[in-house]
Amino acid sequence: MLVNTRKLILSLIVLSGWNIVQAQEVWTLKQCIDTAQVHNKTLQINRNNISISEQRKKEAQANLIPKVTANTDYKYFMELPTQLMPMNALNPQAPEGQFRDLQFGVPHNINANVQLAMPLYNPQVYGAIQSTQIAKELTELQFQKSEEQVLFDITTLYYNAQIIVHQLAFLDSNIANTEKLLKNMQLLKDQLLAKGSDVSKVKLQAEQLNTQRQNVNNKLIQVLNALKLNMGISLEQNITVVSEIQQEVSLESNTKNVLELKIIQKQNQLLHSDLKTLNQSRFLPSLNLVASYGTTGFGYDKKPNNFLKFYPIGFAGIQLSYPLFNGTVTQRKINQKKLEITNNELQSKLITEKNDMEVENAIRQKTIAQSTITNTESQIALAKTIYDQIVLQQKQGTASLTDVLLADNALREAQQNYLNAVIDFLKADLELKKLTGSITSIKN
Numbered sequence: 001m002l003v004n005t006r007k008l009i010l011s012l013i014v015l016s017g018w019n020i021v022q023a024q025e026v027w028t029l030k031q032c033i034d035t036a037q038v039h040n041k042t043l044q045i046n047r048n049n050i051s052i053s054e055q056r057k058k059e060a061q062a063n064l065i066p067k068v069t070a071n072t073d074y075k076y077f078m079e080l081p082t083q084l085m086p087m088n089a090l091n092p093q094a095p096e097g098q099f100r101d102l103q104f105g106v107p108h109n110i111n112a113n114v115q116l117a118m119p120l121y122n123p124q125v126y127g128a129i130q131s132t133q134i135a136k137e138l139t140e141l142q143f144q145k146s147e148e149q150v151l152f153d154i155t156t157l158y159y160n161a162q163i164i165v166h167q168l169a170f171l172d173s174n175i176a177n178t179e180k181l182l183k184n185m186q187l188l189k190d191q192l193l194a195k196g197s198d199v200s201k202v203k204l205q206a207e208q209l210n211t212q213r214q215n216v217n218n219k220l221i222q223v224l225n226a227l228k229l230n231m232g233i234s235l236e237q238n239i240t241v242v243s244e245i246q247q248e249v250s251l252e253s254n255t256k257n258v259l260e261l262k263i264i265q266k267q268n269q270l271l272h273s274d275l276k277t278l279n280q281s282r283f284l285p286s287l288n289l290v291a292s293y294g295t296t297g298f299g300y301d302k303k304p305n306n307f308l309k310f311y312p313i314g315f316a317g318i319q320l321s322y323p324l325f326n327g328t329v330t331q332r333k334i335n336q337k338k339l340e341i342t343n344n345e346l347q348s349k350l351i352t353e354k355n356d357m358e359v360e361n362a363i364r365q366k367t368i369a370q371s372t373i374t375n376t377e378s379q380i381a382l383a384k385t386i387y388d389q390i391v392l393q394q395k396q397g398t399a400s401l402t403d404v405l406l407a408d409n410a411l412r413e414a415q416q417n418y419l420n421a422v423i424d425f426l427k428a429d430l431e432l433k434k435l436t437g438s439i440t441s442i443k444n
Contacts, residue, residue: 027239029158032231033151039232040150046143053139057132063125066118071294075109106300108308113294120287120318127277134273138266145259148439150230152430155439157227159426161241163419164220169243170415171213174408177387178206181404184395198401205405245422258437260355264348271344275337282323282330291316355435362432369425376418383411 037043080103087094119125182202189199228235293314300307323330390407393399433439 025237025239026242028242029155032154032158032227035233036150036154036231037147040230041232042146043143043150046139046146050136050139050143053132053136057129057136060125060128060132063122063128064119066116066289069115069117070113071115072112073110077105077107077109080105080107106298108297108299108301110297110299110310111294112297113292113313116289116291118289120289121284122286122288123280123284124277124286127273127280131270131273131277134266134270138263138270141259141263141266145263148259148434151439152434154227154230155430156427157223157230158241159245159423159430161220161223161227162243162245163423163426164216164223165241165243166245166422167216167419168213168220170412170419171209171216174412174415175206175209175213177391177408178202178209181391181408182206184391185401201401201405205408245426260351260437261348264344264351268341268344268348271337271341275334275341278330278334278337282334285320285322288319288321289316290319359432359435362428362435366425366428366432369421369428372421373418373425376414376421379414380411380418383407383414387411 082101082103084099085102086096087098087100088096182199185199185202189196224239224241225235228237228239291314293312295310295312297308297310299309387404387407387410390399390403394401394404430439433441
């Protein structure tokens with residue numbers, strides 16, 4: 001019994017150790033991005049859209065392939081069609097202008113044939129092929145844009161998690177300092193050198209810090225869950241992020257918003273292709289090859305001449321179709337396309353100007369944030385030194401508890417200013433990479 005108990009305890013210890021290892025599984029930003037490129041649902045949808053555009057292109061090309069159809073029909077005439085025949089057709093002596101009604105045919109009619117139709121030239125078909133090719137290229141650019149957005153979202157969440165991890169580290173340090181201060185105040189109270197209200201103030205601060213840490217830790221869990229959702233992995237998987245924040249000074253590209261402008265340009269090509277197709281459909285004819293081969297059957301079911309006979313029929317030819325007038329519908333469509341092209345060109349100029357402004361702002365914000373980080377790092381070191389000195393003076397009775405709390409608040413304010421500066425730097429750097437089309441360099 002004792003042996004089994006020991007085995008159970010050992011198993012629990014091993015399992016607990018395994019859970020701790022799982023809880024400490026650290027993911028780099030590159031691992032998160034690589035995982036998202038495989039499992040992210042948005043990227044999977046956009047990959048399917050690329051396949052759909054490829055199928056649409058093949059569908060347009062398939063309109064050039066001959067179409068073969070088999071047709072058959074059966075008709076039973078309860079009343080045979082009536083025709084009027086001039087009476088002088090059979091009797092030259094009959095006066096003109098007199099007709100005789102005659103019923104031709106038999107009640108049973110059967111038709112069966114195979115028809116072939118092949119476009120030799122159709123401006124709409126060729127225009128559709130060109131448009132679907134451009135649309136496919138546009139879909140590929142939109143996939144790249146969605147990929148950039150996923151990279152941007154994951155990187156933002158990853159940076160947020162790193163900031164929160166640093167915030168937790170600061171809180172742990174502050175809690176440790178407060179606990180030491182609380183012990184000192186408790187000793188001073190026991191020696192009748194401090195008031196009970198002073199101990200209560202420190203206890204209150206300790207409780208506030210613990211509450212703040214719980215809230216920050218809960219926020220970290222939320223951010224990590226959002227990160228896992230964007231990566232496309234299970235929410236039950238335990239992950240954390242690298243605590244060290246990389247503050248790289250990168251050289252910005254001179255190319256501004258390459259992908260966004262490419263999409264606008266590709267949309268412009270698509271609009272011009274549609275406009276070209278509409279113009280050609282107004283003035284160019286459609287030429288088709290048509291052919292048919294089959295049989296026609298006639299039947300009569302009355303005695304004494306009941307019969308069912310079939311006769312072959314076949315033809316081949318060329319069909320020419322030229323649009324003369326369609327109620328100005330095509331002209332209205334052309335006018336719409338011209339306005340859409342004008343809007344597209346205006347949008348391209350607007351994006352270029354907006355991009356220039358945002359790049360300039362991001363560079364300025366990044367430079368300021370980088371300088372602020374350096375200053376706040378020295379401020380944290382100075383505030384920590386002051387805090388340690390005040391605590392030492394407080395032990396010696398030359399400083400009050402108020403001085404210690406003020407020094408502690410100054411330290412926490414310096415820590416928060418540092419985190420805010422890091423946030424501004426990372427935000428500006430990420431925004432700059434997105435604006436200059438170099439955000440994909442993050443995954444390398």
